[in-house]
Amino acid sequence: MKKMLQFVSLKKTTPDKRKTGDRKKDFHEIYKEFIKAKAEDQSSRCSQCGVPFCQVHCPLHNNIPDWLKLTAEGRLQEAYEVSQSTNNMPEVCGRICPQDRLCEGNCVIEQSGHGTVTIGSIEKYITDTAWEKNWIKPIKVKKELNHSVGIIGAGPAGLACAEELRKIGYQVTIYDRYDRPGGLLIYGIPNFKLEKFVVERRTKLLKDGGIKFEQNFEVGRDKSLHELKANHDAILIATGVYKSREIEITGSNLENIFPAMDFLTASNRKGLGDKVELFDNGTLNVQDKDVVVIGGGDTAMDCVRTAVRQKAKSVKCLYRRDKENMPGSTREVANAIEEGVEFIWLTAPKKFIGDKMVKEVHVNKMKLGLPDASGRKKPEIQENSEYNIKADIVIKSLGFDPENLPELFSTPELLVSRWGTIKIDLDTMQTNMDGVFAAGDIVRGASLVVWAIKDGRDAAENINKYLKEKAIEKSKTKAA
Numbered sequence: 001m002k003k004m005l006q007f008v009s010l011k012k013t014t015p016d017k018r019k020t021g022d023r024k025k026d027f028h029e030i031y032k033e034f035i036k037a038k039a040e041d042q043s044s045r046c047s048q049c050g051v052p053f054c055q056v057h058c059p060l061h062n063n064i065p066d067w068l069k070l071t072a073e074g075r076l077q078e079a080y081e082v083s084q085s086t087n088n089m090p091e092v093c094g095r096i097c098p099q100d101r102l103c104e105g106n107c108v109i110e111q112s113g114h115g116t117v118t119i120g121s122i123e124k125y126i127t128d129t130a131w132e133k134n135w136i137k138p139i140k141v142k143k144e145l146n147h148s149v150g151i152i153g154a155g156p157a158g159l160a161c162a163e164e165l166r167k168i169g170y171q172v173t174i175y176d177r178y179d180r181p182g183g184l185l186i187y188g189i190p191n192f193k194l195e196k197f198v199v200e201r202r203t204k205l206l207k208d209g210g211i212k213f214e215q216n217f218e219v220g221r222d223k224s225l226h227e228l229k230a231n232h233d234a235i236l237i238a239t240g241v242y243k244s245r246e247i248e249i250t251g252s253n254l255e256n257i258f259p260a261m262d263f264l265t266a267s268n269r270k271g272l273g274d275k276v277e278l279f280d281n282g283t284l285n286v287q288d289k290d291v292v293v294i295g296g297g298d299t300a301m302d303c304v305r306t307a308v309r310q311k312a313k314s315v316k317c318l319y320r321r322d323k324e325n326m327p328g329s330t331r332e333v334a335n336a337i338e339e340g341v342e343f344i345w346l347t348a349p350k351k352f353i354g355d356k357m358v359k360e361v362h363v364n365k366m367k368l369g370l371p372d373a374s375g376r377k378k379p380e381i382q383e384n385s386e387y388n389i390k391a392d393i394v395i396k397s398l399g400f401d402p403e404n405l406p407e408l409f410s411t412p413e414l415l416v417s418r419w420g421t422i423k424i425d426l427d428t429m430q431t432n433m434d435g436v437f438a439a440g441d442i443v444r445g446a447s448l449v450v451w452a453i454k455d456g457r458d459a460a461e462n463i464n465k466y467l468k469e470k471a472i473e474k475s476k477t478k479a480a
């Protein structure tokens, strides 16, 4: 019942009757109403069960039962203090963690069939209130340290690491190739899931706390990794993964077929007030178009839901497995269905049809065969099942791989895995290069914000340890 409250503003129309063009709502309302009125009530539903599976399954091991108790008692400032002690961006995680797979999915009350305590919404509420009440202040360093750390990448991993190191007193500079900090929080994840002011106020707070940001600075183009290393005592690589996976079929080179990130970045930039030529000239604006999105992950869900908000004529999502085997969050899929997206499961593109522009996607129906090496049932083509789907634009969302960092950074010696992710020593988070650490998606492969924050925090701890040990070694050598 509680889960349903989250969708209260959209409940009036049943999913099967909704059409893409029908929506009149501002989708921002979905979560807000509920949180304001019910945070204390919801928190008091926590049974303080003593077996905090929610906490265990939160990658940050947030002390959830404690801040729920404090919230239930109306002690919000204390709840905020507890919450922020383990999480650098609780209001971000509260908004966009796939809670159904993490904390909430493991809530004992959920397990007993009574509906989870809505932990994410409460986490968001606590920290949004802290911002409103001005409880959140920039870092005040007690003692400035001489050591400096260079961080490549201003995504959640880089930002979390920077904050933790700055709190200790290190001189921290973040280098990022984009014009704004935030990584995928700013240009990947759509505004309707994570409002951009939420990211901007966080990065401003870090600047106000003395962290330096060098935007439009691409390591590899503006400086090699070795050059950067010469300017710092330690380096963190937190560059994320950005190489879109391709579909190699006939017609892939037709115009109007775009990678998901092109579409989402254009949309996010427009939301931020930028001039975006490809959007303004209609190329990446899908209003009144028949949109086909290929893929079944969270990025695909962001694409279909963005297309709905741009008032597309129709939005179809093609996925080669069935609904149960979709990699995306079930909540996101439910939201997309609720908003009128048509899912065409067990379907894969065979070729794109058109002259210069794509006009149709020729597809095969699929069936699920025996499990493959990954343990998932392998999709197989159903004979004589081909047909065409009309498309004015196709958005490819098949996942991301790392760029070739050893080549880009001019460091062929930097060790990477066979997938291109950076290899680190799991105990120290150090790469095979002395003083160079790595964290976030570039180590894990495409993952989650909460894991990037966790990695950033762990990297800060390891970098601090490394720099302290170096300082001790240096003083010993001097004394000798």
Ligand SMILES: Cc1cc2nc3c(=O)[nH]c(=O)nc-3n(C[C@H](O)[C@H](O)[C@H](O)COP(=O)(O)OP(=O)(O)OC[C@H]3O[C@@H](n4cnc5c(N)ncnc54)[C@H](O)[C@@H]3O)c2cc1C
Residues within 6 Å of the ligand: 096, 097, 098, 152, 153, 154, 155, 156, 157, 158, 175, 176, 177, 178, 181, 182, 183, 184, 185, 188, 189, 190, 193, 217, 218, 219, 220, 238, 239, 240, 241, 264, 298, 299, 302, 408, 439, 440, 441, 442, 446, 447, 448, 449, 450, 452
């Ligand atoms: C569309 C989309 C939606 C998502 N939705 C969710 C969600 O709802 N919930 C969730 O938990 N996760 C979501 N994720 C995943 C999440 O965004 C990532 O796991 C997370 O941002 C990874 O953080 P990161 O710091 O490792 O990398 P990123 O956020 O990718 O940041 C890396 C930064 O490094 C910079 N960089 C890269 N190369 C260089 C270079 N050579 N020089 C300088 N700077 C460089 C980039 O510009 C970028 O700013 C989503 C991802 C996508 C793509």
Ligand code: SF4
Residues within 6 Å of the ligand: 057, 058, 059, 060, 061, 062, 064, 087, 093, 094, 097, 099, 102, 103, 104, 119, 120, 123, 450
């Ligand atoms: S950080 Fe994510 S997983 Fe952890 S408590 Fe918050 S919403 Fe749940």
